[in-house]
Amino acid sequence: MIAPPEDGRLRLTILGGYLGSGKTTWLRHQLYEGGFGKAHILINEAAETPVDDTLLASQSAGVTMLSGGCACCTGKDDLVNALKALCDAHSRQKPEDRKTAQIVLETSGLADPAAILDAIQQDSVLVHHIRVAEIIVLVDAMNAADQLRTEHLGRAQIEAADRIILTKVDAVPDAVLATVVATVRHLNPVARIEAAVKGEPFALPDLPAVPPYDLPRISDGGEPIQPTKIDIPDDVDWATFSIWLSALIYARGDDLVRVKGVFDTPAGPLLLQAVRKSVQPPELLPPEAAQRQNQIVFIGRGYKGDDLRRSLDYFTRG
Numbered sequence: 008m009i010a011p012p013e014d015g016r017l018r019l020t021i022l023g024g025y026l027g028s029g030k031t032t033w034l035r036h037q038l039y040e041g042g043f044g045k046a047h048i049l050i051n052e053a054a055e056t057p058v059d060d061t062l063l064a065s066q067s068a069g070v071t072m073l074s075g076g077c078a079c080c081t082g083k084d085d086l087v088n089a090l091k092a093l094c095d096a097h098s099r100q101k102p103e104d105r106k107t108a109q110i111v112l113e114t115s116g117l118a119d120p121a122a123i124l125d126a127i128q129q130d131s132v133l134v135h136h137i138r139v140a141e142i143i144v145l146v147d148a149m150n151a152a153d154q155l156r157t158e159h160l161g162r163a164q165i166e167a168a169d170r171i172i173l174t175k176v177d178a179v180p181d182a183v184l185a186t187v188v189a190t191v192r193h194l195n196p197v198a199r200i201e202a203a204v205k206g207e208p209f210a211l212p213d214l215p216a217v218p219p220y221d222l223p224r225i226s227d228g229g230e231p232i233q234p235t236k237i238d239i240p241d242d243v244d245w246a247t248f249s250i251w252l253s254a255l256i257y258a259r260g261d262d263l264v265r266v267k268g269v270f271d272t273p274a275g276p277l278l279l280q281a282v283r284k285s286v287q288p289p290e291l292l293p294p295e296a297a298q299r300q301n302q303i304v305f306i307g308r309g310y311k312g313d314d315l316r317r318s319l320d321y322f323t324r325g
């Protein structure tokens with residue numbers, strides 16, 4: 008998609024990418040560097056998980072959480088209404104502020120950016136007030152092989168992009184990176200391909216010419232990926248909980264695509280997360296996140312939420 012010239016409409020950037028691909032990390036860095044000016048941020052998380060707004064609030068003009076489901080399907084109306092509200096506010100701004108105003112939509116990891124673009128273009132009000140400037144899609148170089156072989160959505164996201172940013176390139180050897188680049192290029196021959204490490208731009212090295220991953224034919228009709236939120240009891244024994252969580256991720260990491268939780272600790276709210284079997288170092292959050300503590304969200308397929316709850320209960324209570 009080629010962005011039309013400036014025409015007084017409010018500029019929107021759609022930031023997509025599969026679950027855990029690094030969207031919040033990248034956006035945080037861009038906002039810190041002033042990359043999107045003082046943009047208004049719309050966040051649509053797959054599981055009402057509770058942290059991205061606190062991570063992004065301080066560097067933006069404002070943050071709106073869209074928690075009524077994925078913005079490309081069940082949450083489409085919420086997205087359209089939120090965009091209309093922002094258009095209203097934009098039309099009341101002073102002319103000099105209107106020129107620089109913009110929106111960044113961080114989609115849920117389960118959203119197809121093409122469907123979001125379609126929803127905007129199909130709305131007779133939005134199409135006159137919003138200009139979709141760019142669709143940026145982040146691709147996790149560490150997990151791309153698994154995701155692209157098995158997830159139809161991962162491929163659809165890449166196909167929809169104007170710009171693709173490969174993330175976690177610090178964690179993969181050049182041989183893997185070369186195959187990821189070849190695969191992304193095969194899926195979307197026209198998008199610009201860049202790379203980043205924890206949000207910082209990273210110059211791609213000269214990579215050998217290699218064939219793309221062999222991608223089997225898959226349909227998008229498989230078992231849907233679902234979020235399950237579990238409240239962790241305040242009196243949980245943390246050592247036992249950690250063992251349970253590690254064992255669960257080790258045993259079921261291929262089904263649990265994403266795990267994200269915020270826990271109350273004496274040092275403040277602590278964010279714990281994993282992308283498939285890769286558990287990330289814990290991160291202390293700003294104190295505002297404290298109201299959402301002791302909740303963990305699992306996003307995946309092939310298990311029932313109640314089974315997870317029972318397993319945790321059994322393990323931690325003996």
Ligand SMILES: Nc1nc2c(ncn2[C@@H]2O[C@H](COP(=O)(O)OP(=O)(O)OP(=O)(O)O)[C@@H](O)[C@H]2O)c(=O)[nH]1
Nearest residue numbers: 026027028029030031032116174175203204205287
């Ligand atoms: N090594 C490495 N880790 C990264 C990089 N970018 C992100 N991460 C880590 O990957 C994990 C997921 O990053 P997020 O930014 O939360 O990903 P997301 O796409 O916003 O996740 P969802 O909103 O749940 O889909 C975090 O633990 C990040 O620290 C990177 O370039 N290198």
